[in-house]
Amino acid sequence: MSYEQAQPDISPVSRREEGRRKLRRLVFAVCVLVFVPSVIAIGLSAWEDRKYYLVSALIILVSALPFFIAFEKRRPLARELTLIAVMTALGVAGRAAFYMLPQFKPIAAIVIVAGCAFGCEAGFIVGALTIFVSNMFFGQGPWTPWQMFALGLVGFFAGLIFRGEIKTKLRLFLLCLYGAVSVLVVYGGIVDTSFVFTSAQEVTAASFLAAYASGFVFNLIFAGATVLFLLILAKPLLNKLSRIKKKHGVFR
Amino acid sequence: MKDTELNNRSAFSAVHPVAALLFFAFALVMPMLLLHPVLLGISFAAAVVWSFLLRGKKQLGFLLKFVLPVMLLSALLNPVFNHAGVTVLFYLRYNPVTLEAVLYGLASALMLGAVITWFTCFNAIFTSDKLIYLTGRLMPSLALVISMALRFVPLFTRQAKRIALARRGAGMGTTGGNVIERAKNGLSILSALITWSLESSVTTADSMRARGYGLHPRTSFSNYRFDGRDAAILLFTALGAGCSGLAAGFGAASVRFFPSYKINACSPLFILYAVLYAAVLLLPAALELYEAHKWHSSISKI
Numbered sequence: 034m035s036y037e038q039a040q041p042d043i044s045p046v047s048r049r050e051e052g053r054r055k056l057r058r059l060v061f062a063v064c065v066l067v068f069v070p071s072v073i074a075i076g077l078s079a080w081e082d083r084k085y086y087l088v089s090a091l092i093i094l095v096s097a098l099p100f101f102i103a104f105e106k107r108r109p110l111a112r113e114l115t116l117i118a119v120m121t122a123l124g125v126a127g128r129a130a131f132y133m134l135p136q137f138k139p140i141a142a143i144v145i146v147a148g149c150a151f152g153c154e155a156g157f158i159v160g161a162l163t164i165f166v167s168n169m170f171f172g173q174g175p176w177t178p179w180q181m182f183a184l185g186l187v188g189f190f191a192g193l194i195f196r197g198e199i200k201t202k203l204r205l206f207l208l209c210l211y212g213a214v215s216v217l218v219v220y221g222g223i224v225d226t227s228f229v230f231t232s233a234q235e236v237t238a239a240s241f242l243a244a245y246a247s248g249f250v251f252n253l254i255f256a257g258a259t260v261l262f263l264l265i266l267a268k269p270l271l272n273k274l275s276r277i278k279k280k281h282g283v284f285r
Numbered sequence: 286m287k288d289t290e291l292n293n294r295s296a297f298s299a300v301h302p303v304a305a306l307l308f309f310a311f312a313l314v315m316p317m318l319l320l321h322p323v324l325l326g327i328s329f330a331a332a333v334v335w336s337f338l339l340r341g342k343k344q345l346g347f348l349l350k351f352v353l354p355v356m357l358l359s360a361l362l363n364p365v366f367n368h369a370g371v372t373v374l375f376y377l378r379y380n381p382v383t384l385e386a387v388l389y390g391l392a393s394a395l396m397l398g399a400v401i402t403w404f405t406c407f408n409a410i411f412t413s414d415k416l417i418y419l420t421g422r423l424m425p426s427l428a429l430v431i432s433m434a435l436r437f438v439p440l441f442t443r444q445a446k447r448i449a450l451a452r453r454g455a456g457m458g459t460t461g462g463n464v465i466e467r468a469k470n471g472l473s474i475l476s477a478l479i480t481w482s483l484e485s486s487v488t489t490a491d492s493m494r495a496r497g498y499g500l501h502p503r504t505s506f507s508n509y510r511f512d513g514r515d516a517a518i519l520l521f522t523a524l525g526a527g528c529s530g531l532a533a534g535f536g537a538a539s540v541r542f543f544p545s546y547k548i549n550a551c552s553p554l555f556i557l558y559a560v561l562y563a564a565v566l567l568l569p570a571a572l573e574l575y576e577a578h579k580w581h582s583s584i585s586k587i
Contacts, residue, residue, distance in 0.1 A: 162430055166434045
């Protein structure tokens with residue numbers, strides 16, 4: 034029935050595969066933690082002019098590229114692609130369903146769950162594509178690359194920190210805590226930073242502070258929504274996803 | 286995103302996506318690179334003209350309700366917070382408001398307006414099938430995920446309605462009850478929907494495999510042939526980009542805001558460049574008008 038079923042766990046092939054996967058994860062973490070800040074530093078020092086938005090958008094694109102290229106190079110199974118598409122569509126539909134409540138969206142919660150279930154790379158892809166696809170409905174703009182990268186990172190770190198089912202209350206609590214912190218710091222931080230660059234004002238410490246201060250309430254609502262949706266959705270959704278993973282042998 | 290885009294009458298939407306993308310890249314990047322008020326004005330005007338041709342009356346509302354307030358805000362906020370510059374106009378609560386900051390605010394307002402308006406044109410032209418056409422060559426897996434996600438959204442909506450109907454038929458109504466009961470009902474519908482969509486996605490994947498997914502490079506629904514017109518647009522855009530580089534190199538379009546305002550707007554080289562810049566940016570609008578004219582004259586002949 035399942036042609037794509039991987040070999041049993043004991044075989045050397047899957048062990049080698051496991052090692053390769055660990056290496057890939059390490060490379061990704063290095064990419065994020067070293068590569069991005071250094072590119073930002075180079076970009077800002079080399080282009081001392083006021084071309085902030087362009088430089089910053091380039092930086093974002095360059096730093097998101099390794100994720101997408103690795104995803105392509107891995108030649109994902111058809112089943113993995115469809116499952117990623119389902120999670121993306123759920124995120125898009127969730128954003129559309131709550132269109133009347135600004136910032137109160139389940140997208141971050143869904144992306145975090147996808148990251149937990151499918152791993153960090155798939156988490157990044159689901160996050161970035163949820164934004165990309167839903168912006169096809171809500172309008173693309175200069176903010177698109179930033180939001181894509183920000184939500185992608187939320188999914189990426191979710192996959193890096195949490196992996197698998199949520200069985201204890203403590204883990205659920207930690208997941209919710211991660212949801213709140215990642216939305217406030219990672220998503221909010223990146224998107225608010227982009228606001229400074231897009232609005233083309235003087236880039237000073239004060240303008241960053243102003244952007245973070247004005248975005249804080251929105252981020253707080255988004256973080257609250259994420260915690261709420263994680264409380265409701267995380268456990269049942271993760272159960273469903275791990276059942277699918279076990280049954281069809283994907284994302285192992 | 287509209288579903289009826291395929292029979293969109295816009296002439297530019299028939300242009301090859303690669304040529305169109307490069308044109309948009311040029312139109313979007315130039316205002317960010319050159320903060321020259323005249324060039325920004327040209328860019329903004331060209332974008333407004335084209336967006337009106339594309340969206341008609343809808344665009345007026347968007348312009349008045351969104352673009353102009355954003356521009357106004359940017360133009361006003363800059364002199365209030367930015368005190369650089371040597372020409373003090375007046376003091377606002379002991380802080381100097383300078384001419385340079387006012388001019389810089391105006392320039393950045395024009396820049397914002399131009400970029401936002403170009404993006405509305407981009408959204409009208411770059412429908413999902415074009416984005417997938419472009420990504421399909423470079424990143425086939427991602428393009429596939431995007432197109433499947435786009436397809437799943439209406440599918441899930443329909444399936445959710447079916448599940449609700451089935452539950453109502455089984456006596457588990459979805460309409461009555463207080464907020465908590467309704468929320469619980471909604472959650473059970475969501476739960477059934479998620480299980481169904483996960484399972485059906487695996488079926489989809491098996492079906493894809495059975496039909497030879499991954500054996501050949503991906504093809505896409507929309508086919509575009511790169512014809513003479515696309516080449517002309519591409520060439521013209523490249524010419525514009527090249528001349529912009531030259532103009533920047535020779536300082537023909539230079540502008541300085543701080544500490545004192547200095548602009549190069551009268552040299553013959555600048556005027557030549559500005560005319561060329563306007564010609565490139567007005568290209569799509571001209572194409573729309575030309576096609577409309579051709580269409581109308583072809584009607585009258587019959």
